[in-house]
Structures are given as structure tokens and as C-alpha cells.
Amino acid sequence: MTDPAAGIHCLAIPTPFAVGRVNCYLIDDDPLTLVDTGPNSGKALDTLETALREQGRRIEDLERIVITHQHIDHLGLVGILARRSGAEVCALDLLAPLIEDFGAEAERDDELAEALMLRHGIPREVVTALRSVSRSFRAWGGSAEVTRRLPDGDRLEFRDRVLEVHHRPGHSPSDTVFWDAERGVLLAGDHLLKHISSNPLISRPLGGKSGEPGDGRPRALMTYMASMRETRAMPARLVLPGHGEPIEAHAALIDERFAMHERRAGKIAGLLAGEPRSAYEIAQSLWGNVAVTQAYLTLSEVLGHVDLLLDRGLVRELEVGGVVRYEAH
Numbered sequence: 029m030t031d032p033a034a035g036i037h038c039l040a041i042p043t044p045f046a047v048g049r050v051n052c053y054l055i056d057d058d059p060l061t062l063v064d065t066g067p068n069s070g071k072a073l074d075t076l077e078t079a080l081r082e083q084g085r086r087i088e089d090l091e092r093i094v095i096t097h098q099h100i101d102h103l104g105l106v107g108i109l110a111r112r113s114g115a116e117v118c119a120l121d122l123l124a125p126l127i128e129d130f131g132a133e134a135e136r137d138d139e140l141a142e143a144l145m146l147r148h149g150i151p152r153e154v155v156t157a158l159r160s161v162s163r164s165f166r167a168w169g170g171s172a173e174v175t176r177r178l179p180d181g182d183r184l185e186f187r188d189r190v191l192e193v194h195h196r197p198g199h200s201p202s203d204t205v206f207w208d209a210e211r212g213v214l215l216a217g218d219h220l221l222k223h224i225s226s227n228p229l230i231s232r233p234l235g236g237k238s239g240e241p242g243d244g245r246p247r248a249l250m251t252y253m254a255s256m257r258e259t260r261a262m263p264a265r266l267v268l269p270g271h272g273e274p275i276e277a278h279a280a281l282i283d284e285r286f287a288m289h290e291r292r293a294g295k296i297a298g299l300l301a302g303e304p305r306s307a308y309e310i311a312q313s314l315w316g317n318v319a320v321t322q323a324y325l326t327l328s329e330v331l332g333h334v335d336l337l338l339d340r341g342l343v344r345e346l347e348v349g350g351v352v353r354y355e356a357h
């Protein structure tokens with residue numbers, strides 16, 4: 029069989045984040061296309077230029093830039109690359125406003141994060157510290173005009189291939205995967221990673237949609253699991269992720285992820301059997317000090333699994349003095 033990834037080159041670009049390098053993909057087709065850009069740093073730009081040169085290309089040669097989702101390590105260089113190349117910038121229609129005004133959108137995300145952290149028992153001094161860390165990260169972001177807004181189900185056409193556009197929210201609300209049905213190749217962004225499970229980070233819903241039932245908090249893990257079910261059903265031969273190695277057995281990997289989420293939900297249910305706890309207290313029991321240094325990440329993890337338990341009627345929510353606790357039901 030021919031190589032399903034023929035004509036697609038992985039360019040691994042350094043990031044300042046714990047996740048390590050981000051995989052950008054050069055699609056050597058007409059138009060010449062880059063999927064994701066790396067963060068906005070001199071080091072990332074240098075590495076990208078070198079990697080392109082190894083493929084006999086320059087930034088100025090790019091004709092199309094595609095962004096998979098709203099995270100800073102995937103879109104930071106979009107403005108610089110679009111300006112230098114004149115490439116069209118393509119993104120899911122719901123993602124476009126976030127790319128066009130990254131700073132203001134990130135600020136609003138931080139406001140939601142702050143309210144959520146306080147409501148779930150994280151001390152104010154931790155919340156304040158995290159907010160300033162988040163602000164300092166913002167310099168790695170960037171903005172550009174999205175010249176082509178892709179509705180879910182759209183098709184990106186090339187001389188030698190077609191990529192179908194599928195919205196698969198969960199890791200972030202804007203996660204988009206690009207599917208080459210003919211070759212069985214899925215460009216997946218951070219929707220599915222091999223070496224780590226993608227965290228279902230709680231973010232503002234897109235497109236001005238109102239919140240979900242209850243306190244309006246988006247149910248990120250439940251959304252993510254629904255998206256993974258759709259991806260599992262795809263006859264993919266190869267998944268090209270936003271970090272780490274390519275994935276060949278995607279259905280087995282998704283089954284592992286589902287089993288892991290069940291185990292974690294079960295563990296949390298066990299913790300709540302003794303006494304009511306806030307999401308912050310649950311995170312501390314599970315991860316100790318990481319619940320402080322990575323407070324928002326671990327809060328998102330805990331709330332995602334609490335949502336599974338709430339959905340099954342196994343726990344209930346108690347609110348006292350503006351702080352939420354959960355207890356076994």
C-alpha cells in the first residue's frame with residue numbers, strides 16, 4: 029500500500045510549554061499548505077524556517093495556513109506567517125473570531141477561568157497568581173485575519189487531495205480535524221494524542237451559544253467523549269496529532285482513553301463517599317501540590333469527571349457561601 033502520509037511533512041516546533049514541541053504539518057500540494065504555526069517566538073520562527081528550508085521551501089512560498097484550534101502553541105505565529113507569505117488563513121468559522129482578536133478573547137477566557145476557580149474552592153491567592161502567569165503567556169499568541177471561514181462539513185480542496193472539515197470539540201471548543209477520506213489520514217490537532225490524554229479544558233462556549241444546563245459551565249469532558257466516539261468510527265489508517273508520534277490504531281487508543289476516564293470517575297466517586305468535597309479538594313487528593321501549580325488544568329479534569337457522575341445521578345452538588353461541594357448521592 030502507498031504511504032498514506034505521502035506529501036505531508038511533520039515540522040516539530042519548540043514551545044515554552046510543558047507539552048514540548050508542537051507538530052506543524054507542511055502539505056506539499058497545490059496550494060502549499062501549513063497546518064498550525066507554532067507559538068510566537070523567535071526560536072519557533074527560526075526552527076520553522078529551517079524545517080521549511082529542509083523541504084526546499086520558504087515562509088514566503090506558503091499559500092494556505094490552516095489552524096486546528098485556539099491554543100497558543102498552534103496559532104501564535106499566524107500573523108507573522110500570513111503577513112510574510114500572503115497565504116490565505118483558513119479556520120473553522122466558530123474559531124475565526126478568536127484568531128482575529130486573540131488578546132481580547134484570551135482575557136475573556138481568563139475571566140471565566142477565574143470565576144470558575146473561585147466557585148470551586150481554589151484560594152484567591154492561587155487564582156491571582158495563575159492569572160498573572162496566563163497574562164505573561166499571552167505574548168506567545170498572535171492574530172491574523174481569517175480569510176476563509178470553514179463551516180463544519182466543508183471541504184478544503186487541493187490539486188491532489190481533499191480534506192473534509194469536522195468540528196470535534198472537547199480538548200478545546202474549537203477543535204477541528206481534517207480528514208482525507210481517500211488516504212485514510214486524519215490531521216487531528218490535539219483532539220487525539222498518543223503519549224498523553226488531551227485535557228478537556230473548560231473554555232467559553234463559542235459562537236455566543238449560551239451555557240449548558242445547570243450553572244452554565246461547559247461540560248468539556250462529555251463533549252470530548254462524544255467527539256471521540258465520532259472519530260473512533262472513522263476508518264483512519266493514520267492519525268497525525270498536534271504533539272508526539274503518529275497514531276495507527278486510533279480506535280484502540282480511544283478505547284484506552286474511555287477506560288481511563290471511567291477509572292478516574294470511579295476514584296472520584298470513592299473519594300466523595302466519605303464526605304462532601306470541593307473540586308479543589310478532590311484535585312488535591314488526586315494530585316497533591318500539582319492541584320495548586322496547575323490549578324485550572326486539574327480543576328478541568330476533576331469537573332469533567334464529576335460531570336460524568338452527575339449525569340449518572342451518582343453525586344449531587346451543594347453550594348454554600350458561593351463555593352460548590354459534591355457529595356455521593
Ligand SMILES: [Zn+2]
Binds near residue numbers: 199200
Ligand atoms: Zn491544544
